[in-house]
Amino acid sequence: MALTAVFFDLDNTLIDYAGYKLKTATAAAEEMAKRGFPDTVENIVKKIFDVYRKHGMEYQKTMYDVIVQYGLEVNKAEMFQQASLIAYNRSKFAGISPYPGTGRTLRKLKWMGLNLAIVSDGLRNKAWQRLLLAGLEDRFEAVVTRDDTGELKPHRAPFELALQRLKAKPQNVMMVGDTIDGDMYGAQQLGMRACHAAFGAKDRKENEAKGGLVRVERRVVLVKPDFVINKLRELPPLAAGLMK
Amino acid sequence: MALTAVFFDLDNTLIDYAGYKLKTATAAAEEMAKRGFPDTVENIVKKIFDVYRKHGMEYQKTMYDVIVQYGLEVNKAEMFQQASLIAYNRSKFAGISPYPGTGRTLRKLKWMGLNLAIVSDGLRNKAWQRLLLAGLEDRFEAVVTRDDTGELKPHRAPFELALQRLKAKPQNVMMVGDTIDGDMYGAQQLGMRACHAAFGAKDRKENEAKGGLVRVERRVVLVKPDFVINKLRELPPLAAGLMK
CATH class of the missing domain: 3.40.50.1000 (HAD superfamily/HAD-like)
Known part of the structure; x- marks a missing residue:
């Protein structure tokens, strides 16, 4: 028939979906590096995907799990976390390919x-x-x-x-x-x-x-x-x- | 001294903060109205602020509480909810005045x-x-x-x-x-x-x-x-x- x-x-x-997660992670990492985070964009993205592999790509505390590894002062860490989340969300809500x-x-x-x-x-x-x-x-x-x-x-x-x-x-x-x-x-x-x-x-x-x-x-x-x-x-x- | x-x-x-909540609520309501939601921008914004008054301005289920009042078919309701949240978030992450x-x-x-x-x-x-x-x-x-x-x-x-x-x-x-x-x-x-x-x-x-x-x-x-x-x-x- x-x-x-x-x-x-x-x-x-x-x-x-994989491309979208890479795009948003890269936006977050670039924002952090621009603000003086003590690591490279490449390494930050790698660490983000390490967390995704461990907890799944819908995990809600990814950036926290990445940033906490660096032992920064708490307000400095929070500034980087919020800056990365704003960049992540701007990239996310701009659209999915x-x-x-x-x-x-x-x-x-x-x-x-x-x-x-x-x-x-x-x-x-x-x-x-x-x-x-x-x-x-x-x-x-x-x-x-x-x-x-x-x-x-x-x-x-x-x-x-x-x-x-x-x-x-x-x-x-x-x-x-x-x-x-x-x-x-x-x-x-x-x-x-x-x-x-x-x-x-x-x-x-x-x-x-x-x-x-x-x-x-x-x-x-x-x-x-x-x-x-x-x-x-x-x-x-x-x-x-x-x-x- | x-x-x-x-x-x-x-x-x-x-x-x-009050101006920022009005801005994001209006963006959400305008997106809904544009997509054929059965109410006016003015009424939707009013209902959003009714929810804020009841549950506080940090409440996480505001749009759900508004849309559920209209008894729409579930996928239609979800479409309006997600469309309004995307508009809300685009407006939010664009910046606070x-x-x-x-x-x-x-x-x-x-x-x-x-x-x-x-x-x-x-x-x-x-x-x-x-x-x-x-x-x-x-x-x-x-x-x-x-x-x-x-x-x-x-x-x-x-x-x-x-x-x-x-x-x-x-x-x-x-x-x-x-x-x-x-x-x-x-x-x-x-x-x-x-x-x-x-x-x-x-x-x-x-x-x-x-x-x-x-x-x-x-x-x-x-x-x-x-x-x-x-x-x-x-x-x-x-x-x-x-x-x-």
Whole structure:
């Protein structure tokens, strides 16, 4: 049957989340160095990402954890911390970069008559914040987040809610995402086609080494995406072929 | 003895905190109205300040409390909430307005040879954030906040810490602030001169009606500031007279 809708994962599929975290961390580090912080921009950024690796990229006390390592006088430390947070936030609220060509690609897919939805494991508030900061908030017929079903991909629930919102049948839908065990496996379990956004997959090399074997729901399964794209702009011609 | 130092309260003395809250609330309301929120900018701002009156101006869930009143669909509500928060934060991190002439006045006092300090009841992180956003972070020899002594004005501790940091004697210091029971009473208890920043006093009319009578430490006392100013720029000539 013919393609009528495309579902998208958000972080690292449409939005360059890793690039955004690097941009904001660099802005914070540059502000600190400019004000005389006793280390280089390069080293400060490295320490910020050390904290991210330890506590996750949504950790709320990152700059504190970095600055406390230097043993500065408390008011001096607070000045650096607040200055870095102001720079971080100015950079954050200036906007998030989607991957190149995201806006154009989504416009083209809609022009072709396809319905679009987000199926994200992110929290509802973070998902909407990022859609707005990336200027993508008006492009989707449905936005399904972790909060809508309480379940994470590959669970059926978020996919089924998006299908229901778009009144679509699984065989008419393609899911585009960066995770093999969540996006690809989840989509195929429901009979949707699965397109791997290989550019966003942070564990791409690991995936390739395993030849498509992933651990889902305590079993090891072989997951082979139906399609692989290395740029978002490869989607419209691929979708056109599936609409016939 | 001659004046050698001036201490300042921060919020509503150097920084127009009420004006800043109005600016950010208006930015949030305008963004919502622009996106089709079912109310006017004026009404949204009014509802934001209703929440501030109920929960304080540092309350973290203000926009949620406003939007939930309209019973919108949850994703629509989240979109408006995140859009308003982005506008609020862009406006916030763009900068805080000090009262007119603050920068010039502080420069002049320093040029006259006076040492300057902040004695604030605010939290250390908020005080430094506001000093930085107002561009005043480099003007003071000492910044004393609630976190430094754990005590609030009129307690002796924050004043004494500032005196110690500046190696100043109370009789050589003037405290400038907007609160009668905190700034004025506290300063005079230590033998400092007390200058009332009447432009920032939110309870000015109430103060005047009471003829200087305030309740401090469970007693009612008569507090008469040594000086009253209606503009910050009145400070340099006043200070010059006290330096002779």
